[in-house]
Amino acid sequence: SQTIHQWPATLVQPVGSPLSLECTVEGTSNPNLYWYRQAAGRGLQLLFYSVGIGQISSEVPQNLSASRPQDRQFILSSKKLLLSDSGFYLCAWSVVTYGYTFGSGTRLTVV
Amino acid sequence: DAKTTQPPSMDCAEGRAANLPCNHSTISGNEYVYWYRQIHSQGPQYIIHGLKNNETNEMASLIITEDRKSSTLILPHATLRDTAVYYCIVRRGGATNKLIFGTGTLLAVQP
Numbered sequence: 001s002q003t004i005h006q007w008p009a010t011l012v013q014p015v016g017s018p019l020s021l022e023c024t025v026e027g028t029s030n031p032n033l034y035w036y037r038q039a040a041g042r043g044l045q046l047l048f049y050s051v052g053i054g055q056i057s058s059e060v061p062q063n064l065s066a067s068r069p070q071d072r073q074f075i076l077s078s079k080k081l082l083l084s085d086s087g088f089y090l091c092a093w094s095v096v097t098y099g100y101t102f103g104s105g106t107r108l109t110v111v
Numbered sequence: 112d113a114k115t116t117q118p119p120s121m122d123c124a125e126g127r128a129a130n131l132p133c134n135h136s137t138i139s140g141n142e143y144v145y146w147y148r149q150i151h152s153q154g155p156q157y158i159i160h161g162l163k164n165n166e167t168n169e170m171a172s173l174i175i176t177e178d179r180k181s182s183t184l185i186l187p188h189a190t191l192r193d194t195a196v197y198y199c200i201v202r203r204g205g206a207t208n209k210l211i212f213g214t215g216t217l218l219a220v221q222p
Contacts (some may be wrong), residue, residue, distance in 0.1 A: 034209070044155065044212040059209075090154050092210075100147075100210050102154030 002027035006091045006103030010109045013110055019064075019078040021106050023091030026072065033074040033092040034100070035066055038088040050074060115199045120217040123193075127184040130218050133199030136180040142203050144175060145210070146184045148195040155198065155212075158184065163203075189220045 003026045013019060025031050035047045046059045046068035056066050063082050067075045074091060091103040116134040123129040135144065136194045145160040159166055159173045161182075172185040186193055198215040202208055 016206075036212075042213050044149075046209055046211060049209060077214075088152070092154070094210075099157045100155075101157070105154050107152075 002101065003095055004091060006069055006106060008106055009104065010107045011109070013014055013081050013108065016080045016084055019076070019081050019085070019108070021076040021089055023074045023103055024072055024111045025074075025093050028072070028093070029070060033068065034092040034094075035074065035076050035091040036102075037094065038090065040087065041108075046091070048076070070098075080103075081110045083110050113169075115201055115213055117197075117199050117213065117216045118131070119214065120219065122219050122221055123189045124133075125191060125220050125222050126188055129185040129189040129193065129218055129220070131186075131197050131199075131218060132181065133184070135199070135201045136179045138179050138201050139203075142201045144170070144173065144182050145199075145200045145202055146173065147198045147200065147210075147212075149215070150192075150195040158197075172199075191220050191222060192220060194220045 006023045022087060032051050034049045036044045037047050038044050048056055048058055049050055050068045052058050053071055056068060063085055064076060064078050086109050089106045092100045094100045127197050143160050146158040147155040148158055149155045159168055159171050161173045161175050165175060173182060175182045194215050196215040198208055198212050202210055
């Protein structure tokens with residue numbers, strides 16, 4: 001079956017520290033992968049998407065970057081976190097026309 | 112992608128049908144209507160989608176008007192667990208097309 005794994009579930013990081021969030025997908029090949037962020041009380045904002053290994057598109061200018069070193073692995077990173085990077089980060093994948101599948105999310109608090 | 116308009120919040124009594132409206136007056140002929148929901152602190156969950164015809168699955172029914180300018184998501188027998196934010200999204204078909212979330216409707220199912 002097709003599953004998506006995202007970790008960690010929660011993370012508290014100091015301002016200026018680096019960040020690495022990982023997302024992996026099982027049971028599918030060549031998925032389109034997405035990173036979304038949801039700030040407290042706000043809607044879901046698409047940050048990055050990838051249609052293949054090494055192919056990253058950024059939707060909004062920001063302090064974050066994304067990489068896709070393997071077909072089913074998507075990584076969200078930052079060299080120096082800002083307070084405004086706090087939020088709920090969600091990874092998603094899609095293969096067919098419909099039905100994005102989302103991970104369980106990482107709640108990041110920058111202090 | 113066309114934008115959608117949804118009421119910010121709705122109430123529904125437990126066991127009754129919940130009817131969630133969505134306006135998408137600028138929808139194009141090749142754009143689908145998708146519905147997702149997000150229960151608090153979880154990733155969004157796909158519910159249903161359609162192009163022109165009404166659709167039904169184990170979760171809900173989707174009624175699309177003949178001119179396709181609006182639609183209604185119907186949860187036939189709402190339960191407390193259906194309390195969530197419901198997103199109506201218009202998106203072109205194809206796995207590479209992005210899912211852009213609006214503000215959605217907060218459905219509160221009352222006991």
